[in-house]
Every structure is written in C-alpha cells, then in structure tokens.
Amino acid sequence: MKVVPSRSSEWVRPVTPQKPASAIIEIESVSQVFQTSARKDHVALSDISLAIDEGAFVSILGPSGCGKSTLLYVVGGFVSPTSGSAKIRGRTIMGPGPDRGPVFQEFALFPWKTVLGNVMYGPRQQGVRTTEAEAQSRALIEMVGLKGYENFYPKELSGGMKQRVALARTLAYHPEVLLMDEPFGALDAHTRTRLQNDLLNIWERDRKTVLFVTHSVDEAVFLSDKVVMMSKSPGRIREVIDIDLPRPRRRSELLLDPRYQKYVVDIERMFDETDPVGSPS
Amino acid sequence: MISPAGLARRAAPVLACIGLLAMWQAASLALKNDSFPTAIEAIRAIPDILGDKESLINILASLRRMAIGFGIAVSVSIPLGLLMGRSRAVAAFFNPLLMVIYPVPKAALMPIIMLWLGVGDVTKTLVIFLGVSLPVIYHSFEGAKAVEEKMLWSGAAMGLSPAQRLVRIVLPAALPEILTGCRTGLVLALITMITSEMIARQSGAGNILFNALDMGQYDTVFAMIIIVGAMGICLDAIFERVRARLVRWSEPQFDMPLSFS
Incomplete structure (x- = not known):
C-alpha cells in the first residue's frame, strides 16, 4: 500500500483498498513522464495517490514545475497519465467531460462570442433550450458581478472580468467538480483578492468539489x-494539511486570526524546504 | 461636422490618385513616346471600353471565372488548412507537396493545363484556383496551429467532439488569420485572371488588353490597366467591409480595457 504523508485527514487521504464511499475523485499511483529530449525524461508526477471527497475545497500547492497543473489536467482528462489512473465516482477518466469543469489561468474564453454567448455555450451544447439557457446564463453573469456586460466581447474586458466570465461559463454546465488551474495567477493583487472573496461566496452556496492549483x-x-x-x-x-478554520471565512477576520497566520507561516516554511533556491517562474 | 484631421484623412486617397495621374501626365509629356499615352488620353479611352457591349461581356466573363475559381479555392483550402493545423499527420503529408507548388508561378503551369483541358474556362478557372489556394491554405494552417490549446480543452469539457471542435472552435478562432489569407488570395485571383487570359486569349479583360497592345492602341492598353486596378481596389474594399464585420470581435472597440475588477 502506498503511504502518503498525511495529518489526520478526513477530506484527503491515501487511497486504501477499501475505497471510502464519499470520495468523488481518486487518483491512483499516477505518474507522468515527459520526454524533453532524446536522452532525458522529465518526471512531472511520480506515483501520486490522492482521494478527494465530495464537496471539499482542495488546493494543490507547490513551486513552479512540480507538476501540480499536470495533475489537474490528468483529472480533467486532457492529459493521459504515463501510468496509474484517475477516477471520478469510481469510473476511470478517459477524457474530458462535462462532469469536470476547468477554469484556466489563461481564461480561454471564446473571443468571437459575447459574455452571454460564452456562458450559454455549455448549456446549449448540452441541449438546453435557448430561452432557458439564456435565463440561467444571465443569472450566472449577475452572480459573478458582471450584470450589464452581457453583450461585451472578451477583448473589451479586463483580466479580472474575463476570469469571472470563465467561471460563469464553467458553472453554467453544472460540472460536479471545478478544476481551477492557477485561475488568479495572471491578475494583480487587488483583483486577485476580490476574486478570491467572490469565489468563496459562490462556493459556499452549493459547495461544489473544487480542485484548485496555486503557488500562493x-x-x-x-x-x-x-x-x-x-x-x-x-x-x-x-x-x-487540514485547514481547520471556520466558514464562512471573511478575509478581514481571517488575516487577524492567529490560526490562519500559523498555517501560512508553517506552510511557507515547508515551501522553502521543498524549493530552497526558489524556482524560475 | 468633420474635423480638419478627419477631412485630411478622407482626402488623402483622392490626393494620392490625383498626384499619381499628374506625375504620369508630366512624364508622358516629357518623354513624348507613342507607346506611352498621357493620363488624360488613357482616361478618355475608358468610356469607350465600358460603353462597348463586347468589352463588357469580356470583363464580366473574367469576373465570373475569378469568382468561381476564388470560391472553389476558398471552400477547399480552408478545411484543408485547418486540418493541417490540428493534425500533425495531415500537415506532414501535405506540407512538402505545398512547398513544391508554392513557388511555381501558376501561369507557368498553364501551357500544360491547356494541353489537357483546352483553352476554355476550365483551364483559366483552374489556374485561378491554384493561385488562390496556397495563401488561403497557408494562412488557415497558421491560424489553426495558433489556436490556444486550453480553448479546445474548454470545448472538450463541454462535450464537443473533435469534429465539432474543428468547426465550432478552430474555425472561428482562426477566422482573422484565414481572412488575411483570403485577402491575399483575392489579389492573386485578379493577377492570375489577367495572366491566364494573356496566355490563353479567347475572352476576358486580359484579352482586350493584349489585343489592344498587339494593335498598338496604347490608350486602350492603359485604360484597361486603370480598369483592372479599379476593379482590384473595389473588390478589396468590399472584402474589407465583409472581413471587418466578421471579425468585429477581434478588434477592440475601446483603446483601453474598462477598469473593473
């Protein structure tokens, strides 16, 4: 049995032969090797096992080049692992599907579609009637704070607004799991903070399972x-690491909370040990 | 009310044309060469050509061949270019073929094609087709290659099949680049149209031009050059209108993104 270092974890734990019923995603000894040149292989992921429970907000944290995005792409089905497998509700992931909704750092919006057109795209593809898809999409656009921008093209929006559209576009087709790949990585500090707050508010409404890659x-x-x-x-x-902090979380309270501060300091120390010289990003 | 800067911008093309014609007029008067008519003589010959039913039929026949050649070329080249851009195998197969054909002047193939297909419309249309195809394939290829992988992943997550992704994501995403290729293709269509009629004289705008040259009617020759040039400008202007409408989304309407976070 693979032993993954873990501190008493109810949400994330090493996969045991008796699979816990509540795990929505199971990653089983996934390795990913990229051939960078004829002689040298780059081992992006080495024997990763992880189970993620339904409704959990799980972050994958690590220095640049640790393969954290690759792990997310394996779960998304965008990349097939060199060995091992990832499962969703017990089914092996063979490719992308609407049960897993990605949100990328690069936004990846459809630039030829308006905000509304982007958000409606998924539901329309799923066969939802136009009028219904439009009503749902307008509600989502309002929820992410973009009411009034329905007919704007992505080119006319700032980075923060684009990421809001991308989030609404993904939420629109009701994925069971949100896969967020450094979604706020390209944004300035202020925008980033606002989006974190808004994401938490949205997440706390329906507690969708989130896999969130970040280096922060x-x-x-x-x-x-x-x-x-x-x-x-x-x-x-x-x-x-379990983050045992109360919800709903408010930034202003949390920043003053010694428990929050201790988590940050401890994890930062671990981060430095993991990546002593700092990595080129 | 038009601002002085706006007025200058609108007047600039007209002034450029007047300037060119004035230089032509001056050069022609200075050289006093029989085969180099003045600008005024050439312009005077234009109404005669456009008023002549025979000439108009010729010019319309040219345009018809050009439209057919261009239309077929675009409808074949765009799918091929997109497939090449998204599939290494397809690109590896077609790239060497296209690299060989690209630098060959299409008019140079005409005598051979004429042997096979005669001097009629089919040959000329085929030459136009060849001339238009390559830039359109090339630009579609480049446009499809440049499509962001994550945009395709987003589509795949929504349940789009590979074929749907090609038509509904790669095609629109590559459209600005494809239309750049089509614009080059349009100019090349006009050029190959005239050269094909120069080689296989039977009908068309090129036929009028080169017959006049043979007969020493230099004012007609230059008038035809002006007409062909004007046709080029008009076609390009129409195409640009269509292009701007289709890819409105890729050009910012505002200089700065709205500040909002």
Missing part, C-alpha cells in the same frame, strides 16, 4: 479545506 500559500490557506503540498523533481505529494 495564503490563497491556498484562505480558500481550502485541505492543502496538498507538492515537491518538485520529481513531482510528489509532500504533505497534506
């Missing part, structure tokens, strides 16, 4: 139930 320690602590700390070369799980 305080972002991971602020948002998550669990932080999965990865180390690089090869990409391994170093530690799984």
Whole structure:
C-alpha cells in the first residue's frame, strides 16, 4: 500500500483498498513522464495517490514545475497519465467531460462570442433550450458581478472580468467538480483578492468539489479545506494539511486570526524546504 | 461636422490618385513616346471600353471565372488548412507537396493545363484556383496551429467532439488569420485572371488588353490597366467591409480595457 504523508485527514487521504464511499475523485499511483529530449525524461508526477471527497475545497500547492497543473489536467482528462489512473465516482477518466469543469489561468474564453454567448455555450451544447439557457446564463453573469456586460466581447474586458466570465461559463454546465488551474495567477493583487472573496461566496452556496492549483500559500490557506503540498523533481505529494478554520471565512477576520497566520507561516516554511533556491517562474 | 484631421484623412486617397495621374501626365509629356499615352488620353479611352457591349461581356466573363475559381479555392483550402493545423499527420503529408507548388508561378503551369483541358474556362478557372489556394491554405494552417490549446480543452469539457471542435472552435478562432489569407488570395485571383487570359486569349479583360497592345492602341492598353486596378481596389474594399464585420470581435472597440475588477 502506498503511504502518503498525511495529518489526520478526513477530506484527503491515501487511497486504501477499501475505497471510502464519499470520495468523488481518486487518483491512483499516477505518474507522468515527459520526454524533453532524446536522452532525458522529465518526471512531472511520480506515483501520486490522492482521494478527494465530495464537496471539499482542495488546493494543490507547490513551486513552479512540480507538476501540480499536470495533475489537474490528468483529472480533467486532457492529459493521459504515463501510468496509474484517475477516477471520478469510481469510473476511470478517459477524457474530458462535462462532469469536470476547468477554469484556466489563461481564461480561454471564446473571443468571437459575447459574455452571454460564452456562458450559454455549455448549456446549449448540452441541449438546453435557448430561452432557458439564456435565463440561467444571465443569472450566472449577475452572480459573478458582471450584470450589464452581457453583450461585451472578451477583448473589451479586463483580466479580472474575463476570469469571472470563465467561471460563469464553467458553472453554467453544472460540472460536479471545478478544476481551477492557477485561475488568479495572471491578475494583480487587488483583483486577485476580490476574486478570491467572490469565489468563496459562490462556493459556499452549493459547495461544489473544487480542485484548485496555486503557488500562493495564503490563497491556498484562505480558500481550502485541505492543502496538498507538492515537491518538485520529481513531482510528489509532500504533505497534506487540514485547514481547520471556520466558514464562512471573511478575509478581514481571517488575516487577524492567529490560526490562519500559523498555517501560512508553517506552510511557507515547508515551501522553502521543498524549493530552497526558489524556482524560475 | 468633420474635423480638419478627419477631412485630411478622407482626402488623402483622392490626393494620392490625383498626384499619381499628374506625375504620369508630366512624364508622358516629357518623354513624348507613342507607346506611352498621357493620363488624360488613357482616361478618355475608358468610356469607350465600358460603353462597348463586347468589352463588357469580356470583363464580366473574367469576373465570373475569378469568382468561381476564388470560391472553389476558398471552400477547399480552408478545411484543408485547418486540418493541417490540428493534425500533425495531415500537415506532414501535405506540407512538402505545398512547398513544391508554392513557388511555381501558376501561369507557368498553364501551357500544360491547356494541353489537357483546352483553352476554355476550365483551364483559366483552374489556374485561378491554384493561385488562390496556397495563401488561403497557408494562412488557415497558421491560424489553426495558433489556436490556444486550453480553448479546445474548454470545448472538450463541454462535450464537443473533435469534429465539432474543428468547426465550432478552430474555425472561428482562426477566422482573422484565414481572412488575411483570403485577402491575399483575392489579389492573386485578379493577377492570375489577367495572366491566364494573356496566355490563353479567347475572352476576358486580359484579352482586350493584349489585343489592344498587339494593335498598338496604347490608350486602350492603359485604360484597361486603370480598369483592372479599379476593379482590384473595389473588390478589396468590399472584402474589407465583409472581413471587418466578421471579425468585429477581434478588434477592440475601446483603446483601453474598462477598469473593473
């Protein structure tokens, strides 16, 4: 049996032969090797096992190049692992599907569609009637704070607004799991903070399972139930940390909370041990 | 009320044309060469050509061949270019073929094609087709290659099949680049149209031009050059209108993104 270092974890734990019924995603000894040149292989992920429970907000934290995004792409079905497998509700993931909704750092909006057109795209593809899809999409656009921008093209929006559209577009087709790949990584500090707050508010309404990749320690602590700390070369799980902070979380309260501060300091120290010289990003 | 700057911008093309014609007029008067008529003589010959039923039929026949050649080329080249851009195997197969054909002047193939297909419309349309295809394939290929992987992943997560992704994501995402290729293709269509009629003289605008040249009617020759040039400008202007409408989304309406976070 694989032993993954873990501190008493109810949300994230090593996969045991008796699979816990509540795990929605199970990653079983996934390895991912990229051939960078004829002689040298880059081991992006080495024997990763992880189970994620339904309704959990789990962050994957690690330095650049530790394979954390690759792990997310494996769950998304965008990349097939060199060995091992990922499962959703017990079914092996063979490719992308509407049960897992990605949100990328690059937004990846459809630039030829308006905000409304982008958000409606998923529901329309799923066969939802136009009028119904439009009503749902307008409600989502309002929820992410973009009421009045329905007919704007992505080109006319700021980075923060684009990421709001991307989130609404993904929520629109009701994925069971949100896969967020450094979604706020390209945004300025202020925008980032506002989006973190808004994401938490949205998440606290329906508590969808979220897998959230980030390299920011305080972002991971602020948002998550669990932080999965990865180390690089090869990409391994170093530690799984429960974030035992009350919800709903308010930034102003949390920043003054000694427990929050301790999590951040502890994890930052671990981060430094994992990546002593800092990594080029 | 038009601002002085706006007025200058609108007047600029007209002034450029007047300037060009004035230089032509001056050069022609200075050289005093029989085969180089003045601008005024050439312009005077235009109404005669456009008023002649025979000439108009010729010009319309040219345009018809051009439209057919261009239309077929675009409808074949765009799918091929997109497939090449998204599939390594397809690109590996077609790239060497296209690299060989690209630098060959299409008019140079005409004598051979004429042997096979005669001097009629089919040959000329085929040459136009060849001339238009390559830039359209090339730009569609480049446009499809540049489509962001994550945009396709987003589509895949929504349940789009690979074929649907090609038509509903790669095609619109690559459209600005494809239309750049089509614009080059349109100019090349006009050029190959005239050259094909120069080689296989039977009908068309090129036929009028080169017959006049043979007969020493230099004012008609230059008048035809002006007409062909004007046709090019008009076609390009129409195409640009269509293009701007289709890819409105890719050009910002505002200089700065709205500040909002």
